Amino acid sequence: MSASGVKQPQYDRSSTTVGIVHFGVGGFHRAHQAMVVDTLMNEGKALDWAICGVGVLPHDRAMRDALAAQDCLYTLVLKHEDGTREARTIGSIKEYLFAPDDPDRVIERMADPAVRIVSLTITEGGYNTNQVTGEFDDGNPDVVADLADGVRPRTVFGLVTEALRRRRQRGVAPFTIMSCDNIQGNGGVAARAFTRFASLRDPELGDWIERNVSFPNSMVDRITPVTTDEDRQSIAAEFSVTDAWPVVAEPFFQWVLEDAFPLGRPPYEEAGVQVVGDVEPYELMKLRLLNAGHQAIAYFGVLAGYTYAHEAARDPLFVGLLRRYWSQEARPTLRPVPGVDLDEYTDELLQRFGNEYVRDTLARLATDSSDRIPKWLLPVVRDQLAAGGEVDAAAAIVASWARYAEGVDETGNPISIVDRYAAERHAAALEQAADPLAFVRDESLFGSLAAESAFTEPYLRTLALLQATGARAALKALAD
Ligand SMILES: NC(=O)c1ccc[n+]([C@@H]2O[C@H](COP(=O)([O-])OP(=O)(O)OC[C@H]3O[C@@H](n4cnc5c(N)ncnc54)[C@H](O)[C@@H]3O)[C@@H](O)[C@H]2O)c1
Numbered sequence: 283m284s285a286s287g288v289k290q291p292q293y294d295r296s297s298t299t300v301g302i303v304h305f306g307v308g309g310f311h312r313a314h315q316a317m318v319v320d321t322l323m324n325e326g327k328a329l330d331w332a333i334c335g336v337g338v339l340p341h342d343r344a345m346r347d348a349l350a351a352q353d354c355l356y357t358l359v360l361k362h363e364d365g366t367r368e369a370r371t372i373g374s375i376k377e378y379l380f381a382p383d384d385p386d387r388v389i390e391r392m393a394d395p396a397v398r399i400v401s402l403t404i405t406e407g408g409y410n411t412n413q414v415t416g417e418f419d420d421g422n423p424d425v426v427a428d429l430a431d432g433v434r435p436r437t438v439f440g441l442v443t444e445a446l447r448r449r450r451q452r453g454v455a456p457f458t459i460m461s462c463d464n465i466q467g468n469g470g471v472a473a474r475a476f477t478r479f480a481s482l483r484d485p486e487l488g489d490w491i492e493r494n495v496s497f498p499n500s501m502v503d504r505i506t507p508v509t510t511d512e513d514r515q516s517i518a519a520e521f522s523v524t525d526a527w528p529v530v531a532e533p534f535f536q537w538v539l540e541d542a543f544p545l546g547r548p549p550y551e552e553a554g555v556q557v558v559g560d561v562e563p564y565e566l567m568k569l570r571l572l573n574a575g576h577q578a579i580a581y582f583g584v585l586a587g588y589t590y591a592h593e594a595a596r597d598p599l600f601v602g603l604l605r606r607y608w609s610q611e612a613r614p615t616l617r618p619v620p621g622v623d624l625d626e627y628t629d630e631l632l633q634r635f636g637n638e639y640v641r642d643t644l645a646r647l648a649t650d651s652s653d654r655i656p657k658w659l660l661p662v663v664r665d666q667l668a669a670g671g672e673v674d675a676a677a678a679i680v681a682s683w684a685r686y687a688e689g690v691d692e693t694g695n696p697i698s699i700v701d702r703y704a705a706e707r708h709a710a711a712l713e714q715a716a717d718p719l720a721f722v723r724d725e726s727l728f729g730s731l732a733a734e735s736a737f738t739e740p741y742l743r744t745l746a747l748l749q750a751t752g753a754r755a756a757l758k759a760l761a762d
Pocket residue numbers: 305306307308309310311337338339341342403404405406407408409438462463464465502503504505506507
């Protein structure tokens with residue numbers, strides 16, 4: 283990679299050593315955690331915390347090839363609201379392994395005593411848990427296959443468990459497992475998933491993991507859209523960088539982390555990370571305001587004919603929906619957040635969503651809804667119902683998803699639904715012509731909400747308006 287005006291790593295990469303193995307090297311990890319380690323390395327710190335990235339899914343082959351061709355270096359481009367961009371080459375990822383090429387190499391990497399953290403951004407769906415009960419899905423075919431064959435595992439659970447088994451057998455203390463996914467109590471969710479998998483493999487190993495492995499919770503934030511070819515071309519033109527897979531992101535950055543790292547950690551706080559005793563208030567704030575806010579604009583936005591998040595976030599009708607959801611429904615469910623003024627936080631969210639240069643797509647925000655709505659929005663609905671509070675805006679957002687899942691927009695064009703349960707959602711959405719509550723009857727997602735009139739009344743009202751008169755009319759009715 284050649285570059286002009288791009289800050290380069292200020293450290294000798296050949297003298298850094300791997301201390302972190304990371305699963306799920308997508309856009310976000312490269313814009314967030316890898317950037318933090320790079321910042322520290324630029325100051326001569328954390329040189330023994332370089333990252334070995336790991337991909338386990340077939341499409342990760344593309345990341346393997348892109349990074350292999352450029353010594354794992356890549357360009358991070360931050361897009362400011364005034365249209366200016368700053369670019370920097372990140373050098374903290376030192377190595378990348380594609381697990382299907384050689385699972386044993388991945389396992390041995392993690393078994394190496396120098397590795398003290400295994401971190402994860404494997405998406406909300408990656409933890410293989412039931413949306414209502416939170417239980418690990420023992421019947422997932424990949425899990426079943428990994429339980430039968432501990433030698434060539436294909437899942438993150440099989441790989442990590444085998445590495446922990448070898449460490450235990452060799453008398454090496456276990457690494458910390460750090461989830462950086464957008465899930466409330468992500469550490470606890472990861473703990474339950476990995477412990478359950480290990481127990482199914484070997485109950486003693488499961489007990490050992492439960493007693494000895496630390497799973498810190500974290501809240502992570504930086505809007506990181508999918509890199510486009512237009513990004514590649516404009517970055518090449520502006521910065522003279524040829525990069526097969528640069529990453530683009532907003533300038534905003536936040537990472538709140540629980541300090542639970544028995545084998546140590548990089549001095550994250552020296553690079554802007556908030557290391558705290560209790561992450562939960564920050565998680566609730568972020569997931570219920572930002573992420574659920576994204577869902578609020580995603581389906582209504584697509585139905586109204588928008589493509590980008592900023593288009594919807596600048597439309598007064600959408601601002602009205604967001605403000606109502608935030609103030610009347612989400613905020614009453616939050617705990618006080620140390621040092622945060624929630625009025626300022628939501629104002630800043632509107633500004634961040636409205637950054638036109640980030641070009642975050644509504645399609646990205648509407649992806650994997652079956653894994654997102656139950657984790658971000660439905661907990662607000664349940665808390666509000668329990669407290670006798672209002673749920674009209676949240677019910678309207680669920681209705682917009684139900685209408686979106688019909689798979690046709692308001693001009694008759696098909697909507698491509700990207701969701702591991704797309705077929706189930708689409709089938710349920712088609713049934714709503716005969717049974718308007720069909721979409722929310724799936725108890726594996728919605729529990730008993732279809733029987734709660736405080737939810738179904740506003741839900742049915744918005745769904746009917748969406749179907750009869752469209753998204754804008756439904757939003758107007760909600761505002762009146
Ligand atoms: N993009 C953002 O703005 C953002 C911000 C905060 C947090 N996050 C968190 O990071 C996650 C990833 O986001 P991204 O933008 O990097 O997405 P991405 O699509 O660029 O990368 C996702 C990575 O996760 C891997 N993955 C998916 N399912 C997996 C599974 N079952 N097992 C193992 N690996 C799996 C993919 O193969 C890929 O490597 C999000 O789901 C979210 O939890 C993202």
